Amino acid sequence: MLKGKSILLGITGSVAAYKSIDIIKRLRQEGASVRVIMTEASTRFVTPLSIELAVGEPVYTDMFKLPLSHVSLPAGADLFLVAPATANCIGKYAQGIADDMLSTTLLAFSGQPGRVLMAPAMNWRMYENPIFKKNLDYLASLGVQFIGPERGSLACGEEGIGRMADIEKLLESVIAALTEQDLAGENVLVTAGPTREYIDPVRYITNRSSGKMGYALAQTAGRRGAEVTLVSGPVSIRPPEGVDVILAESSRDMYTAVMDNIPMSSLFIMSAAVADFMAAEPKTSKIEKKDKFSLNLLKTTDILEAVGRLKKRPFTVGFSAETGPRIDRARKKLAAKNIDMIVFNDVSKEGSGFDVDTNEVVIIDREGERKLPVMKKVEVAAAIFDRILELKGG
Ligand code: CTP
Secondary structure, three states: OOOOOEEEEEEOOOHHHHHHHHHHHHHHHOOOEEEEEEOOHHHHOOOHHHHHHHHOOOOEOOOOOOOOHHHHHHHOOOEEEEEEEOHHHHHHHHHOOOOOHHHHHHHHOOOOOOOEEEEEOOOHHHHHOHHHHHHHHHHHHOOOEEOOOEEEEOOOOOEEEEEOOOHHHHHHHHHHHOOOOOOOOOEEEEEEOEOOEEEEOOEEEOOOOOOHHHHHHHHHHHHOOOEEEEEEOOOOOOOOOOOEEEEOOOHHHHHHHHHHHHHHOOEEEEOOEOOOEEEOOOOOOOOOOOOOOOOOEEEOOOHHHHHHHOOOOOEEEEEEEEOOOOHHHHHHHHHHOOOOEEEEEEOOOOOOOOOOOEEOEEEEEOOOEEEOOOEEHHHHHHHHHHHHHHHHHO
């Protein structure tokens, strides 16, 4: 997600400085090139050598070692991340003080507003001090983005606000800051994962959906600036950062969650694999073993169809997972469920099935069809939103 992006990372003197090694690793994994500036104080918490090993080049601490590096470094950077950011560093930046390599380079960075991200880390008393708050509010009013801090146990042994934000949260904010916000203003409702239809208190009917496609859609929409609500069936993957998650176990729970949120949504994507059947009479105690047993099943409510029938509904997208090249079935579902777009995939094909990170889809809408090659699920998600924006704009 950060291929070709150049990131300046400032590390200041907080206990959280040791986490910088992981931050560098994650940024580089996403394809970014990273250059690091450390304050003197930060070198007491983590050695420059450890950081150099993570980043693969020398770190900058001394302003006078390489003349004009405080100007050349920011000139080539797309984003400036300071993590951890101490009260001292934030205070100096707010006052325009440039008395070391990091503060001088920060001042020389003239990226667009929102391209300076800071992850505060300090004792809660410092964080809640009105002097610090004033500095923070002033910088925020200029467009500096603050990520965290979080509440929890602090280095001093106290509980309170001041812990540096989680690394994945930092990474997500960096990606969002470097992504075009073309879904800003949209309220996106996404469903994901399977549902469970209980037969008795210990057994249920379900399917193999991992939720990965729906989670990728929710993550992509959030990164592109949308407000996202994710209605999720039971899955074992971590929800994307910055997304409201509503857990829904059965198709009935999912129906209720969707209907409650549809009025606030401008875009609805039904990627969940809702169980088609539920027990006609679920038992309240465990069914005992018998030689033969038959189960009466009823059809579950078709959530997508119910949304398609609404008088006023958002732009609505469904999925059509088929076992074989049955694109005709997807086309029929688009019309029958009265929706705007359906995404067809053949789950029996390699790279397109359950629990994999890739998918091969055809996007079908009222104007035509687009066959995409095998792609990562986040790339499929991006292509779906690109097409939605084209259709909404046209
Ligand atoms: N869907 C739904 N509620 C259901 C079943 C399906 O909202 N009870 C949605 C799915 O989330 C998907 C679309 O309908 O977006 C198509 O689902 P799919 O299982 O492919 O088709 P069905 O309509 O269930 O028909 P069939 O099982 O015969 O293929």
